[in-house]
Amino acid sequence: MDLCSQSQRGALREASRKQASPRRWSRVNGWSWPLHTFQAVAWITLFILAFANFGIFVPLLPPDWNLVIYGVTGGLFCFHCVVHLLAISIDPAETNVRLKNYSEPVPTFDPSKHTHVIENQYCHLCEVTVNKKAKHCRACNKCVSDFDHHCKWLNNCVGGRNYRYFFCSLVSASASLLCLITILLYVFIQYSVNPEVLRSHPLYEDVSKDTWLLFLPLFPVKTKTLVVLGIGVFVLLLSALSLLLLGHLLIFHLFLMFKKLSTYEYVTQNLHQKTPEVPAGRKELSFKISMPQVAGAPLLHHLRSPGPGAVPSVTLQLGLLKHSPLLLCWHNLRFRVCVCARARVRCVMQCRCV
Numbered sequence: 001m002d003l004c005s006q007s008q009r010g011a012l013r014e015a016s017r018k019q020a021s022p023r024r025w026s027r028v029n030g031w032s033w034p035l036h037t038f039q040a041v042a043w044i045t046l047f048i049l050a051f052a053n054f055g056i057f058v059p060l061l062p063p064d065w066n067l068v069i070y071g072v073t074g075g076l077f078c079f080h081c082v083v084h085l086l087a088i089s090i091d092p093a094e095t096n097v098r099l100k101n102y103s104e105p106v107p108t109f110d111p112s113k114h115t116h117v118i119e120n121q122y123c124h125l126c127e128v129t130v131n132k133k134a135k136h137c138r139a140c141n142k143c144v145s146d147f148d149h150h151c152k153w154l155n156n157c158v159g160g161r162n163y164r165y166f167f168c169s170l171v172s173a174s175a176s177l178l179c180l181i182t183i184l185l186y187v188f189i190q191y192s193v194n195p196e197v198l199r200s201h202p203l204y205e206d207v208s209k210d211t212w213l214l215f216l217p218l219f220p221v222k223t224k225t226l227v228v229l230g231i232g233v234f235v236l237l238l239s240a241l242s243l244l245l246l247g248h249l250l251i252f253h254l255f256l257m258f259k260k261l262s263t264y265e266y267v268t269q270n271l272h273q274k275t276p277e278v279p280a281g282r283k284e285l286s287f288k289i290s291m292p293q294v295a296g297a298p299l300l301h302h303l304r305s306p307g308p309g310a311v312p313s314v315t316l317q318l319g320l321l322k323h324s325p326l327l328l329c330w331h332n333l334r335f336r337v338c339v340c341a342r343a344r345v346r347c348v349m350q351c352r353c354v
């Protein structure tokens with residue numbers, strides 16, 4: 001019981017600290033402050049791969065293919081840049097939120113007044129009515145129409161207004177990576193079989209056999225074989241890793257489309273299914289905490305009340321549960337606090353709102 005009290009006191013302190021945080025402005029789109037590291041990583045990777053493709057490896061291909069490959073990869077790159085920029089720049093917020101024009105910061109959620117951020121399709125933070133599938137994103141601090149997920153790579157929420165651009169950017173990026181990997185494999189195979197096929201440009205007539213020219217045909221730069229091979233291996237690994245991540249995400253979204261689910265719906269459904277039941281033989285101890293004793297404690301205001309006038313309850317399970325970090329969700333409808341043998345606390349939660 002002492003362990004539970006200590007853990008709860010810590011949790012309540014943390015909740016109070018969060019509660020005291022000042023009003024925050026909502027973010028408009030992916031360009032709004034603060035920018036995310038993943039966003040920078042995505043753009044840097046995109047430009048490294050484009051630079052290597054157009055500047056180094058496509059010029060090594062036979063002249064007959066050159067124009068076609070420039071056309072295909074160039075078209076894919078331009079299309080990707082356009083849909084990627086649209087997915088970042090479009091404000092996915094609810095119509096009523098956009099109509100307010102972000103004129104003032106969003107108030108802090110007061111758990112003593114409301115159980116949830118959105119109740120009866122009214123958001124207490126955005127102070128507007130929202131549609132059924134809208135969720136209040138904590139990162140963007142606003143309600144997003146047909147919420148799918150908050151994407152750190154775009155630094156923007158993905159919702160009904162920008163989902164198609166997000167999906168098109170996944171498709172175009174995966175197709176571009178496939179093209180680049182094919183080109184690189186062709187270059188490596190030709191280099192090991194017959195390197196002269198890669199040296200078809202007229203400028204190669206004036207250079208030695210271990211010298212290669214980068215950035216043909218406009219800005220030829222002489223370099224050694226090892227440098228080109230090193231760049232090739234690095235770009236191949238980077239492309240393969242990017243394709244692995246993006247391909248996985250693309251297949252996941254195709255699966256969601258087939259199931260007619262959003263990412264959020266899929267995650268919440270899984271969370272419901274995976275919430276473990278109390279194993280047979282373990283001690284279960286339940287007790288009730290009356291609200292007046294914990295007035296102002298945000299944690300307890302989020303506990304589900306069993307019915308009108310009834311007090312919320314916390315279920316403690318004493319058992320050898322796997323250790324996990326303290327996970328407390330302030331917006332969950334119900335949860336169980338589990339204390340393991342080594343005094344770690346695990347919050348098994350079933351989130352129904354963001």
Ligand SMILES: [Zn+2]
Nearest residue numbers: 123126136143
């Ligand atoms: Zn909201």
Ligand SMILES: [Zn+2]
Nearest residue numbers: 137140150157
């Ligand atoms: Zn968001």
